[in-house]
Amino acid sequence: xxxxxxxxxxxxxxxxxxxxxxxxxxxxxxxxxxxxxxxxxxxxxxxxxxxxxxxxxxxxxxxxxxxxxxxxxxxxxxxxxxxxxxxxxxxxxxxxxxxxxxxxxxxxxxxxxxxxxxxxxxxxxxxxxxxxxxxxxxxxxxxxxxxxxxxxxxxxxxxxxxxxxxxxxxxxxxxxxxxxxxxxxxxxxxxxxxxxxxxxxxxxxxxxxxxxxxxxxxxxxxxxxxxxxxxxxxxxxxxxxxxxxxxxxxxxxxxxxxxxxxxxxxxxxxxxxxxxxxxxxxxxxxxxxxxxxxxxxxxxxxxxxxxxxxxxxxxxxxxxxxxx
Amino acid sequence: xxxxxxxxxxxxxxxxxxxxxxxxxxxxxxxxxxxxxxxxxxxxxxxxxxxxxxxxxxxxxxxxxxxxxxxxxxxxxxxxxxxxxxxxxxxxxxxxxxxxxxxxxxxxxxxxxxxxxxxxxxxxxxxxxxxxxxxxxxxxxxxxxxxxxxxxxxxxxxxxxxxxxxxxxxxxxxxxxxxxxxxxxxxxxxxxxxxxxxxxxxxxxxxxxxxxxxxxxxxxxxxxxxxxxxxxxxxxxxxxxxxxxxxxxxxxxxxxxxxxxxxxx
Numbered sequence: 001x002x003x004x005x006x007x008x009x010x011x012x013x014x015x016x017x018x019x020x021x022x023x024x025x026x027x028x029x030x031x032x033x034x035x036x037x038x039x040x041x042x043x044x045x046x047x048x049x050x051x052x053x054x055x056x057x058x059x060x061x062x063x064x065x066x067x068x069x070x071x072x073x074x075x076x077x078x079x080x081x082x083x084x085x086x087x088x089x090x091x092x093x094x095x096x097x098x099x100x101x102x103x104x105x106x107x108x109x110x111x112x113x114x115x116x117x118x119x120x121x122x123x124x125x126x127x128x129x130x131x132x133x134x135x136x137x138x139x140x141x142x143x144x145x146x147x148x149x150x151x152x153x154x155x156x157x158x159x160x161x162x163x164x165x166x167x168x169x170x171x172x173x174x175x176x177x178x179x180x181x182x183x184x185x186x187x188x189x190x191x192x193x194x195x196x197x198x199x200x201x202x203x204x205x206x207x208x209x210x211x212x213x214x215x216x217x218x219x220x221x222x223x224x225x226x227x228x229x230x231x232x233x234x235x236x237x238x239x240x241x242x243x244x245x246x247x248x249x250x251x252x253x254x255x256x257x258x259x260x261x262x263x264x265x266x267x268x269x270x271x272x273x274x275x276x277x278x279x280x281x282x283x284x285x286x287x288x289x290x291x292x293x294x295x296x297x298x299x300x301x302x303x304x305x306x307x308x309x310x311x312x313x314x315x316x317x318x319x320x321x322x323x324x
Numbered sequence: 325x326x327x328x329x330x331x332x333x334x335x336x337x338x339x340x341x342x343x344x345x346x347x348x349x350x351x352x353x354x355x356x357x358x359x360x361x362x363x364x365x366x367x368x369x370x371x372x373x374x375x376x377x378x379x380x381x382x383x384x385x386x387x388x389x390x391x392x393x394x395x396x397x398x399x400x401x402x403x404x405x406x407x408x409x410x411x412x413x414x415x416x417x418x419x420x421x422x423x424x425x426x427x428x429x430x431x432x433x434x435x436x437x438x439x440x441x442x443x444x445x446x447x448x449x450x451x452x453x454x455x456x457x458x459x460x461x462x463x464x465x466x467x468x469x470x471x472x473x474x475x476x477x478x479x480x481x482x483x484x485x486x487x488x489x490x491x492x493x494x495x496x497x498x499x500x501x502x503x504x505x506x507x508x509x510x511x512x513x514x515x516x517x518x519x520x521x522x523x524x525x526x527x528x529x530x531x532x533x534x535x536x537x538x539x540x541x542x543x544x545x546x547x548x549x550x551x552x553x554x555x556x557x558x559x560x561x562x563x564x565x566x567x568x569x570x571x572x573x574x575x576x577x578x579x580x581x582x583x584x585x586x587x588x589x
Binding site: 102 | 326329330333334336337340341412413415416418419420421422582584585
C-alpha cells in the first residue's frame with residue numbers, strides 16, 4: 001500500500017475563554033483548555049495509482065488528515081505511513097516523492113514569471129536538466145500554458161495561476177499527490193479543465209492521489225472510491241457507485257407539466273422536492289420508480305419525464321444525517 | 325552550486341522589489357542622520373569631545389551606522405511570524421526537501437545586500453562632501469578581520485531574528501515580543517549612541533549581549549578603533565554567539581514545528 005493509516009488520531013488543545021470581563025481577568029491567572037478531536041481513530045489504505053475522493057463538511061478532519069499525510073502535523077496517536085516513510089519525520093527522500101496542493105495557498109513568486117519558481121523547485125528537488133525539460137514540457141502542454149511561462153504571476157488570471165501552481169507542485173513528478181480543494185474559486189470551464197488534467201495525469205503516471213473538494217462534480221468525475229469523513233470519523237469508505245446504491249434509496253422524477261396541477265395531487269406520487277410550474281421534482285422509492293413514473297403519465301398532463309439518480313450532494317447530506 | 329543558484333533566484337525576486345528596498349533604506353537612514361545633527365548642534369563651536377570621542381569619530385560612527393543598519397539589521401522575523409506561522413505559509417516550506425532556515429536566509433540576504441549598497445553609496449557621498457568629518461585608519465589585515473566580523477554579525481542578527489520569529493509558534497500576538505526586542509536592540513546594539521558613552525553599568529550589560537556584536541562592534545572595528553587583540557576577542561565572542569544561537573534555533577525549531585498547525589489551510 002502506498003498510503004496507510006491505522007487508528008490515526010489528531011487532537012488539539014483549544015483555549016476556552018469564559019465570556020465577559022470576569023472571564024478575561026480569570027484567564028490571566030488560570031486557563032481552561034478543551035480537547036478537540038480533529039481526527040479520531042481512522043484507518044484506511046490506498047494502493048498505488050488510486051485516485052480517492054476524501055469528502056466531508058467543513059471541520060470534518062479532511063485537511064488535518066491531508067496535513068498529517070504530507071508531514072505537516074504530528075499525530076496524537078496511531079500510525080501513518082506514506083511510501084514506507086513516516087511523514088512527520090520529513091525525510092528528503094519522502095518529500096521528493098510527494099506533493100501537497102492547496103487551492104487556497106500559493107507558492108509562486110508574485111512579482112516574477114512562474115518559470116522562475118519552477119527553476120527554484122528544480123534546484124530544491126534536485127531535478128536533472130533533462131528531466132526538468134521533459135516534465136515541464138509535458139505539464140505546459142497538458143495545461144496549455146506554454147505562452148504564459150514568462151508572464152509575471154501577478155498578471156495571470158486566477159485559473160492561469162492555479163495551473164501554474166499545479167506545475168510548480170508537480171515539476172518533480174511526485175508519486176503521491178494530496179490535492180486540497182484544487183478547483184476552489186475557479187469558474188465551471190476552468191474546473192473542468194483542471195479535472196481533465198488531474199485524470200490524465202493520474203492515468204499517465206499512475207500517481208496515487210487523495211483529493212478533497214467541496215465540488216461534488218470533482219469527486220464524481222475523478223474518484224471511483226470515496227472516503228466520507230465527519231467529526232473526525234470515517235462514515236463510509238468504498239466505491240462511489242456503492243455509496244449511491246446504499247444511501248440513495250430513492251430516485252428523482254423530473255417532469256414538465258402541460259397544465260397546472262395542484263401540489264397536493266403530485267404529493268400522492270411521492271415526496272415533492274421542488275415545484276415551480278411547469279417543472280416539478282418528485283422523489284420516489286428506488287424500487288417503485290417505474291410504477292410512479294407510469295402513474296404520473298397516466299394521471300397528469302405530463303409533457304416530459306426523466307428518471308434520474310439523485311445529486312451526489314444530496315446523497316452525501318443523507319450520509320451525514322444518517323451516520324454523522 | 326545548487327545553493328548559489330537558489331540564492332540567485334531569490335536575488336531576482338528581491339530586485340523586483342527595489343523601490344520597497346529604497347523606502348526601507350530611507351527609514352534606516354533617518355535615525356543616524358538625526359542623531360548626527362543632534363551631536364553636531366550639541367558640540368558645535370566647542371573643542372568637540374564627548375568622553376574620549378571627537379565630533380569626527382561620532383560622525384564616522386553614524387555614517388557607518390547607516391550601512392550597518394541597512395545591511396546588518398535583519399528583518400526576517402516578521403515574515404516568519406506573520407506570513408509563515410500565523411498565515412500558514414510555513415506549510416509550503418515544510419513539504420520542500422530543503423532547509424527552511426536556508427530558504428529564509430536566501431530570502432533575506434538579497435534585501436540586505438541591496439539596502440546595504442544604498443547605504444554604501446550614501447556613505448561615500450558624505451565622505452566625499454564632508455571628508456574632514458569621517459576619519460578612518462585601516463590596514464589590510466585589519467580589513468580582513470573586519471570583513472569576518474561583519475559576516476559573523478550578519479549571522480548573529482539573522483539567527484536571533486529567526487528565533488524571534490519562531491516565538492510566534494507559542495504566542496498569540498507576536499507584536500509585543502517584537503517591539504520589546506526592537507527597543508533592546510536599539511539601545512544595546514548601539515543604534516542611539518556609541519556604547520562607550522553610555523553609563524558604565526549599561527555599557528557593560530550591552531557588551532555581554534549579542535546585539536552589540538551585531539552592530540556596535542562591527543562599526544567600531546571598521547573605524548579602526550580596536551587593536552588586533554581586541555578584534556580577535558570580538559571574533560571569538562561572535563563565534564560563541566553564532567554557535568549558541570544556532571543551537572538555540574535547532575532546539576526551538578524542533579520543538580516549535582511540532583506545534584505548527586497550519587492555521588487557515
